[in-house]
Amino acid sequence: MSHDLFEAARAAMAKSYAPYSKFPVGAAIRADDGKIHVGANIENISFPQGWCAEPSAISAMIMAGGRRIEEIAVIAEKLPLCTPCGGCRQKIAEFASAETRIYLCDDLGVQKTVTMGELLPYAFETDLLR
Numbered sequence: 555m556s557h558d559l560f561e562a563a564r565a566a567m568a569k570s571y572a573p574y575s576k577f578p579v580g581a582a583i584r585a586d587d588g589k590i591h592v593g594a595n596i597e598n599i600s601f602p603q604g605w606c607a608e609p610s611a612i613s614a615m616i617m618a619g620g621r622r623i624e625e626i627a628v629i630a631e632k633l634p635l636c637t638p639c640g641g642c643r644q645k646i647a648e649f650a651s652a653e654t655r656i657y658l659c660d661d662l663g664v665q666k667t668v669t670m671g672e673l674l675p676y677a678f679e680t681d682l683l684r
């Protein structure tokens with residue numbers, strides 16, 4: 555299945571820096587301005603200092619002026635379906651809605667589509683902070 559977000563996520567995965575886990579992951583966001591922003595996981599020899607593909611893509615979106623995630627694709631080289639980790643679900647939720655689509659991809663394309671509401675039904679939020 556051809557899908558521009560899948561293609562962008564796969565290209566981003568190829569740029570991953572994962573010398574320790576050897577577990578490349580890529581993510582691609584379509585932002586509210588229609589632009590695609592990509593990211594990959596970036597590891598560090600001090601393991602907790604590395605970060606996932608999704609915050610890399612979120613950072614690129616924010617720096618380019620985007621503020622909302624319309625949809626996001628995630629791909630990992632060695633997993634049939636790579637779902638965002640718990641921390642990333644909260645990071646995505648900051649810029650998404652319950653209806654935001656998350657495309658879980660393998661090397662052939664989008665294999666499963668879920669919504670943010672399905673991935674993180676009780677995201678941390680408080681009206682006090684908004």
Ligand SMILES: [Zn+2]
Nearest residue numbers: 606638639642
């Ligand atoms: Zn993550």
